[in-house]
Every structure is written in C-alpha cells, then in structure tokens.
Amino acid sequence: MTQEHPLEPIRRQITELDRALLQLLARRRELSLEVARTKADVTKPVRDAERESALLTRLVAEGRALGLDGQYVSRLFHVIIEDSVLRQQAWFQAQHNADAPAQTRVAFLGARGSYSHLACQSYFERRDLALQELGQPSFDAIISTVEQGKADYGILPVENTSSGSINEVFDLLQHTHLQIVGETTESIPHCVLLPAGTEMAEVTQIFAHSQVHTQCSRYLATLNKPQTYCASSAEAMERAASTPNSAALGSERGGALYGLKVYQREIANQPINETRFLIVARKGVEVPPQVPAKTTLLMATGQKPGALVEALQVLRDNGINMTKLESRPIHGNPWEEMFYLDVAANVQHDRMQLALRQLTRLTRFIKVLGCYPSETILPTELDSQALAADPRLSDQPALHSRKHKPVGTEIPLGHQSLGGGNFLIMAGPADGPPGDLSLCARTLKEYGGAALWGGWHSRDAALDPLFELGTELNLPVIVSLEEPAQAQEYAHGDLWLLPPERMNQTKWLATAGASQHPVILCRQPGASLDALLKAAEQILDGGNQQVILCEPGRLEGELPVLDLAAVAWLKQHSHLPVLVAPQLPGDGGNMAMPLLQAARSAGADGALLSLDSSLGVDQLPTLMSQFYR
Numbered sequence: 001m002t003q004e005h006p007l008e009p010i011r012r013q014i015t016e017l018d019r020a021l022l023q024l025l026a027r028r029r030e031l032s033l034e035v036a037r038t039k040a041d042v043t044k045p046v047r048d049a050e051r052e053s054a055l056l057t058r059l060v061a062e063g064r065a066l067g068l069d070g071q072y073v074s075r076l077f078h079v080i081i082e083d084s085v086l087r088q089q090a091w092f093q094a095q096h097n098a099d100a101p102a103q104t105r106v107a108f109l110g111a112r113g114s115y116s117h118l119a120c121q122s123y124f125e126r127r128d129l130a131l132q133e134l135g136q137p138s139f140d141a142i143i144s145t146v147e148q149g150k151a152d153y154g155i156l157p158v159e160n161t162s163s164g165s166i167n168e169v170f171d172l173l174q175h176t177h178l179q180i181v182g183e184t185t186e187s188i189p190h191c192v193l194l195p196a197g198t199e200m201a202e203v204t205q206i207f208a209h210s211q212v213h214t215q216c217s218r219y220l221a222t223l224n225k226p227q228t229y230c231a232s233s234a235e236a237m238e239r240a241a242s243t244p245n246s247a248a249l250g251s252e253r254g255g256a257l258y259g260l261k262v263y264q265r266e267i268a269n270q271p272i273n274e275t276r277f278l279i280v281a282r283k284g285v286e287v288p289p290q291v292p293a294k295t296t297l298l299m300a301t302g303q304k305p306g307a308l309v310e311a312l313q314v315l316r317d318n319g320i321n322m323t324k325l326e327s328r329p330i331h332g333n334p335w336e337e338m339f340y341l342d343v344a345a346n347v348q349h350d351r352m353q354l355a356l357r358q359l360t361r362l363t364r365f366i367k368v369l370g371c372y373p374s375e376t377i378l379p380t381e382l383d384s385q386a387l388a389a390d391p392r393l394s395d396q397p398a399l400h401s402r403k404h405k406p407v408g409t410e411i412p413l414g415h416q417s418l419g420g421g422n423f424l425i426m427a428g429p430a431d432g433p434p435g436d437l438s439l440c441a442r443t444l445k446e447y448g449g450a451a452l453w454g455g456w457h458s459r460d461a462a463l464d465p466l467f468e469l470g471t472e473l474n475l476p477v478i479v480s481l482e483e484p485a486q487a488q489e490y491a492h493g494d495l496w497l498l499p500p501e502r503m504n505q506t507k508w509l510a511t512a513g514a515s516q517h518p519v520i521l522c523r524q525p526g527a528s529l530d531a532l533l534k535a536a537e538q539i540l541d542g543g544n545q546q547v548i549l550c551e552p553g554r555l556e557g558e559l560p561v562l563d564l565a566a567v568a569w570l571k572q573h574s575h576l577p578v579l580v581a582p583q584l585p586g587d588g589g590n591m592a593m594p595l596l597q598a599a600r601s602a603g604a605d606g607a608l609l610s611l612d613s614s615l616g617v618d619q620l621p622t623l624m625s626q627f628y629r
C-alpha cells in the first residue's frame, strides 16, 4: 500500500476550513439581505458608516488577539462589506422597479471572456438574474440591438484607469434615447496566458488587443516576443488557444474559458487597472431612497466666457457634488463642446430638480441621460490607531521613526553611501536595446553614478547582463523583486527594489524583511505616507534594517508630478534614506535637472532615473556632469 504523504492530512483540514468559511460567507449574505428588508420599512440608507467602523475596529482587535494583523483583517472585511452593500443596493433597486424587463438579454462588446463579458456577468450575478448573453461586434451594434428591442440591456465601457475615457461611447450616448440604468467598475488584472503544455521559451508570438498591449508595455518589453494585434482580448485568447507556440494577453477568468493558464499575473504598467461600465436600457429606473444615486447629465452651454463655470456654480449652490466632467466636440458645430457630468444626487430630489431648472436658463441644451445606483463603494477607513500593531507595543516608537533612531541611516553603496549627505544618482534603461545597458553602466561609472538599475521589472533574461556589467565595472546593481519564491535568483543584485504595486503585498514585504540586501520600497500611487511607513515597518520588523524609501513621480497628461513635500516629510519623520524616481514627459531632458535639484533641496538622498525616450542614455553625461558641478 502506498503511504500517504504527510502533506495530505493537513491539506484535507485546510479544505474543510475553506468549505466552512464559504458556508459562513453565504450565511452572512443571507443576513445582509434580511437587514435590507428591515431597512426597507424604515427607509434607512444601506450604508451605515458608524456600524461599519465599529464592526471593523472590533474585528481588527479580535483578529489581533488571534495573531492576525490589522491590515489583513480590514482588507478581508472591506471585500465582504462591499459585496454586502452592493447586494443590498441591488435588492432595493429590484423592489423599487418591479416593472423592469422580465428577461435579461444583455448586449456587450466581443465574445465570451471579453472584459465587457466579465463585467456583465458580475453586474447581473448580483441581481440573481439568468442571463442571455449577446456578444456584439461594436459599440454601435450594442446601442442599436437595445434600441430595436432585441436586447434588454447594453453594457458599455466608459473609462479606464490607464487609458482614460472611451470617447466613442460618449459620442454614441449623445445620439441615443436609451437611458443609463446602472454602472459597475471591474478590476481587470491583465495576465500573460499560455495554452496548456506550452512553455514561454517556445512562444513565437503574443496575441493582444492594442490597448491592453499599451497598458502592459513595460512588462512586454522584458519578454521581447513579437506581438500580433487583435480586435479584442477574447479574439486574442481564442487565437492563442488554436495557434501552436503562441500566448495571449487577457484575464485569468477569461483565459479559463479558452483553456489557457496563467504564465504571469499583474503585468499592467499601472498597478490599479479598473474599467467603469455603464448599463443602458430603453426605459430609465428610479433609485430608491436607501440607495446612493448618481445622475449623468448631457449639456451644451452658450459660447460666452465663463458659461461652464456659471453652470457648475448652480450645482455647488445646491450642494450637489460633481464626480466627473467630460467634454466632447459637437458634430457639425466646430469648436463647440458637449459636456457630460456625473453628479452624486438622485434626480427625484428637490435640490436636483431645482438645479436642473436653474441650468435650463444657462444652457443651450440639457438632458438627463439617467439616474442610477452608484456602485462606487469606498472602503470605510479605520483610524491608524485602530490598525496599529499590538497595543502593548504602542508606547514603543516605531522602528522607522526618528524617535527610535535620531541619526539618519546610512547604507553603503560601493565606495559611496546612501543617506551619507551626498545626493546619489542611479539609473538604467527602461526598455531600450541591450546595448543601452552597457553604455549606461559605463557612463554611470565615468560620471560618478552610484548604481546601475535593471528597471521597474527585472526579468530573468535581463538579470545576467546586469550582474555581469556590475561585476566587470565594480558598480552596484539594483534589481526589482518580481517573485518572492525565487528570491535566490536576485541574490547577485546589491540592492532590491519593491515596485509601487508591491508596497502592500505581505509576501513581498516578508521576503524583503528576511533578506540581507538593502531594499528600496516605493510608495504606491494613492497610498498615504503613513501606509508607506507601515510597509517599511513590516520589513524592519522582519529583521532587515536597510530600508530605503522611494517617492515615485507620475505624469498628469504631459505634466510631471513629483511630491517633494512627501520627501521632506519622510526625512523629518523617519531616519531611513529617501529616493525619488521622477517620471519625465516626452521631451523630458530639460526637466530632469530642475527636478533633481529640487529633490536634493527637499532632502532626498538620491534619484532613480529610468532612461527612455524622454531622457536618453546619451543625455546622461551632460546631466550628471552639470548636476555634480
């Protein structure tokens, strides 16, 4: 008889626990609906911030007593509460609109597995409605299918966190009589997908939608494989499934429909990649008082100066919060604009009715495109004290703080020292030809650069030349930590870098904490400075005292944004060295110098420069010689 592996009985216990967790979650959902039924009688709003805050504070404390950290518990319960709120809202909406279409035929863009298809499934699943799915070839076809009564609903993407507004959809909304009846936001984690049995080394082409390709350009540069563009991600996945030696970019859920498995997750340039969709129907809906509503308006103001400001003032005077403003040209009227506004208000409320009446006086055209339940559920924030570590330790200053260590930490870097008073420049080519790496390394060496950087994503293939150059020139190298399980592959790097999207990921922080390499920890966009320091604390707590904080820049359109107040604040509150990683616009060569000088004045200890079309390797010698002059 074969003996059972010792793993098996443990795994059986985990399976049992997971099953019990699922049953508890299902029961919690039932109770949440019971709460909704009770609230219906007293017209209490779905969301009760006080209750959520009390509930989370208690759970964090109880979790801590069981050895679970506060961030972990609050993250889990944010997901659970979001589901509870959305389900309650969907229930109220259904009660209030009993004459909604009996069937649910939904028109969406693309085939099974497209991002629109997945959004459609999540939206209607919450409503417990059986779906008849009608994939369409274009946005136009979605609108006309619903207009002609061949579908009951249409689902249209309107904006994406990486690529911005989808203009074609806004233009179509101008001309249809369909009403917006709902919205949903889908988080779309792009992955590289492979057919079962295919290895990445065998792949000769990657199928992708052009927008997805743009959103993942940094990672794709490291794979260095030819791309074939497709009309949709669904088509990309279908072609990869039927073409030998190919891969596709798509979502994990979509890939599963085509028998594709994930090769690499989270490959988007921006860690948060969400798309907002609108649901349209022939007849509008009414939003019940328990549910927060959004109203979308379409309006054209007169062409006199300040007309838009006057219109917006009407909203402000009536206490109405605008959540989005978008402008589109009016066909046939050059230089005139049509404005789309989302406001957080129910069109039935008096103040909204009043505002609409006042707006008719100031506009040439105004139309309500729809009033629908808002599905933007912001998590209830707990104060940092509630989330802090064990209260018995709360009188001990945090390891990152100046109270714990008044003198700044210095980290040796070759013959220089980070945090030692000199501003150090570290650089590397973003995704240029391999020759750039060598040129960059030699330039850094010659002009006093402190380290060679392998870019935001250091993939296996790119590591060897990096390490070889480092050894040859005796120049420290920085590698991005991609996969904690393979930490040994990064062992030759002198410094490790945790990219912004890893800042909150416990397994990366634990790997960094257990390492003896200095670790550069980058602030995630939108994360608070407190959150950055908490992540640093986890690394320090793990044992690694060589943590370097990094403030990455970003681009707002063509404008470079770099938070130097954050740099100054971090230097005052923490003894850890602080770097900046500015992003430069297309013609960024001229911006590099003033940004570096300003960062140095704000107290930064150095900069990480990503060399690309905005700042080329060839511009590095002038920049460095002038900076250190």
Ligand SMILES: O=C(O)C(=O)C[C@]1(C(=O)O)C=C[C@@H](O)C=C1
Pocket (backbone or CB within 6 Å): 032, 035, 036, 046, 047, 048, 049, 051, 052, 055, 080, 081, 084, 085, 088
């Ligand atoms: O207790 C309530 O009032 C609920 O609606 C339940 C619940 C929850 O899921 O715990 C959901 C939404 C509220 O904001 C607070 C709590």
